[in-house]
Amino acid sequence: xxxxxxxTFYNEEEPQPAPGAKESxxxxxxxxxxAAATTIALAxxxxxxxxxxxxxxxxxxxxxxAPAAATSVYPAADVERGRYLVDLLGCGSCHTDGALIGAPxxxxxxxxxxxxxxxxxxLEKSNPGVVYPSNLTPxxxxxxxxxxxxxxxxxxxSGTNRHGVQALPVMPxxxxxxxxxxxxxxxxxxxxxxxxxxxxxxxxxRPGQRATAPYIxxxxxxxxx
Ligand code: HEC
Numbered sequence: 001x002x003x004x005x006x007x008t009f010y011n012e013e014e015p016q017p018a019p020g021a022k023e024s025x026x027x028x029x030x031x032x033x034x035a036a037a038t039t040i041a042l043a044x045x046x047x048x049x050x051x052x053x054x055x056x057x058x059x060x061x062x063x064x065x066a067p068a069a070a071t072s073v074y075p076a077a078d079v080e081r082g083r084y085l086v087d088l089l090g091c092g093s094c095h096t097d098g099a100l101i102g103a104p105x106x107x108x109x110x111x112x113x114x115x116x117x118x119x120x121x122x123l124e125k126s127n128p129g130v131v132y133p134s135n136l137t138p139x140x141x142x143x144x145x146x147x148x149x150x151x152x153x154x155x156x157x158s159g160t161n162r163h164g165v166q167a168l169p170v171m172p173x174x175x176x177x178x179x180x181x182x183x184x185x186x187x188x189x190x191x192x193x194x195x196x197x198x199x200x201x202x203x204x205x206r207p208g209q210r211a212t213a214p215y216i217x218x219x220x221x222x223x224x225x
Contacts, residue, residue, distance in 0.1 A: 055122065058216065061102045063093035067109040072193035082190025085183055086110075089176070094133040097199065100216050110136045111143070111197035116215035117170050120207050123221075129207035130215040131170050139196035152188035153181070 066086040069079045086092070093099050097108035100115045112135030120128035135143035144152060151162040159173035160166055167173060176184070202213040 055217070058101045061099075061104070063087075063090050063099050064096060064104045064106060064109060066092055066190075067194050069190060069193035070195050072189070074189035074193055078186045078189045079193050080190075081183070082186035082188070082193075085187050086190060091136065094171075095136050100133075101214075108197055108199055110191070110194065111139075111199040112136070112201040114201060114213055116202065116205070116211065116213060118215050118217045119168060119170060122217050122219070125207065127208050127210050128215075128217075129209075130205040130211045130213075131168050132201040132204060132213070133171070135197070135199050135201060136191050137194055137197045137199075138192050139198045142198050142200045143196060144191055145196060147192075149185060149188040149192065152191060153184040156184045156187060157181075 066083050069083060072079050092104070092110055094113060094117070095110050097105040097111060097113050098115065100113060100117070113133040116130035116132040118128040118130050122128065137143040138145045140146060147162055155161055155167070156173060156176045156179060158177060159169075159171065202211075205211045
């Protein structure tokens with residue numbers, strides 16, 4: 001697996017972080033813990049040096065319902081179960097545009113988020129790394145159109161994408177890795193059956209680089225007492 005010191009999950013064409021820029025590994029762990037059960041999120045466009053000034057509190061709404069499947073080549077019972085699991089596991093709370101800031105766009109259900117998620121601590125570092133939840137609809141150009149069922153299952157179970165690159169722990173694949181294979185298959189069949197939506201999400205941003213699309217911070221802080 002790729003170590004967190006080698007952030008190959010960022011697009012290779014993006015500029016490198018400033019020399020000496022260092023990830024906050026602790027924050028990765030915090031994000032990982034919170035990914036499944038977000039309580040508080042801060043939203044902002046600005047760099048993170050002064051969280052109180054540059055951020056505002058957002059109160060995310062429950063994720064919108066997962067979209068209905070179109071006519072599918074896969075068994076209807078599996079597709080329906082996949083939809084149920086996607087609803088249950090809250091995939092849309094990240095992967096639906098706007099959902100992370102409580103303003104889900106119903107024309108872009110599961111079609112990727114232009115609001116990203118910061119991967120470093122706003123109290124420690126301005127210009128955090130940012131990841132943007134991908135388009136999960138079967139659009140060929142911007143979504144999972146070219147992914148096989150097995151590739152989607154592998155992503156859910158191991159966090160490795162079809163290019164063999166480890167996703168950041170922001171995507172809670174560590175939790176999903178406990179899923180039964182048939183459930184992961186059902187999710188994959190459902191995602192391949194929903195209507196394709198063409199929507200390109202912004203490229204992930206390396207720590208130290210300035211994001212040009214908004215992002216939120218998941219965060220809970222432990223008292224030092
Ligand atoms: C807490 C937010 C969050 C939740 C919840 C979430 N994801 Fe993700 N997901 C992400 C992010 C962020 C990425 C991009 C990861 C990266 O670039 O390293 C991603 C990437 C993916 C990818 C890879 C797509 C690609 O084009 O590379 C798939 C497939 C995926 N998620 C499926 C799901 C499914 C299915 C669920 C629900 C069972 C889900 N995700 C829940 C945040 C989330």
